[in-house]
Amino acid sequence: MKAFATPLLGCCLLAAAQLAGATETPRPTPYFAANCFNCHGTEGKVNSAIPAIAGRDREYLAEALKAYKAGTKPATIMHQLAKGYTDEELAILADYFSRQK
């Protein structure tokens, strides 16, 4: 069982590293933002044909998501996915991804 000592150490190194990068005001994690990670990369960070959305301008992301939902922005898939979320949730997503660095 001593084998289990290692991950603990890893845990706290990791935790310390993540704390260092944390924002001032802790907010509850909007877990549903992770729905987007499958395609756009964990925390929206990715280098692929599917665009990265981390650290992009909040207004831009909010506009894009609203337009997808309204069906006014051309898309292969985002117009269908955006309709699954409330306007409020889309605003939360835009804000969340704009803050990922």
Added chain:
Amino acid sequence: MIRFNEDRRRLLQALGATAALGSTSLLSGCATTGQGKTIGRVVVIGGGFGGATAAKYLRKWSKGTIDVVLIERQSHFISCPTSNEVLAGHRKYETLVHSYDALRKNWGVKVIQAEVTGVDPVRHTVSTDKGEVIPYDRLVVSPGIDFNFGAVAGYDAKARESILHAWKAGPQTLALRQQLEDLRDGGTFVLSIPKAPYRCPPGPYERTSQIAHYFKTHKPKSKILVLDANDKIISKTKLFADNWAEDYKGIIEYRPNWNATEVDAASRTLTSEIGDKVRGDIINLIPPQTAGQIAHQAGVVNANNRWADVNWITLESTAVKDIHVLGDATLSAPTMPKSGHMANQHGKAAAAAIFETFSGRTPQPITMANTCYSLVDHRRAIHVDSVHRWDAEKKTVVPVPGSGGVSTAPSIEEGLYARAWAQNIWADSLG
């Protein structure tokens, strides 16, 4: 490590409340002092899209304060999604194979390669074929599917040497590719599809398009015969039907309501439940499926003796306390497919629920989404997607009205997205 667990249990007994698990002093104790306090221990069985994602996100969201052990019998993750491209020669097998090292290095998940031999839900322990007995506070069971070979007479161990399913990526993928390469031009490939629900609803139809493309470009006299136990193409119906009519005319023959109940491996003959017979040069027989064996063993398979019913907020089993079940093994919510994308979402929902519970909070419903891309040739793809939201009255997740849908037509643009999707979900689940 066991000591931590026992200490915590004793502490809990003393306090008489599970809420104590979430005491912030414990949590920040770990994060700031590095003394290694944990708020709970989770064992995950199965390192597929569901289990790997759960393990990663438990560590990530708890900032390392949840101790996570992932038990997986294979040394590597082998992706079912995109494996149909390997059959057609459009992708290298090696690209399906991924390491668990990033889960270890980046997230501190303790990954053990072993076969689980038993789950004791009373003592809260999991035992392995390596003789380990591993305690848990919460267990995550994500075993995928097992095959019910018994549903097809003659599909015994000997028959399985030549009659392949290739419905779990791995050696069977390579073996079926070899059969296709060895096929003479003018041969017949027979694909038998079981009644839904089964893993990856569009998968058999994508396989049909992929192999049709291989025949069209390499063995133009060859034919595909699709024998479907369902009454129609059950996913992306019109898109596949149009694709076959427009691009693979004369290559594909589709027969609905054809339920294979018997196979004769020697003569490569299938027999249907009404006695029809079909012979082929290659028989690709996908058997009916059930939750992975370990889910049965753990006692969570409580729906038709096939699937595990879960609470769709926490993914906790409705049969056994403190066990969460993910992915294909679950009794799917209405219109929810058994897919890798969905399993990844289950993993995140379960990770959030477990972290919230250990933190003394009540888990809240989480909206989930699915996407399945299918490649219809070497570069064009189509998709189906859906968004599923908790319905408090129905006590399950249901598709959001007006959301989701399918592609208008196959496109190169979506081919690029489909391949990006695979890269990105592998990285999100394992990286």
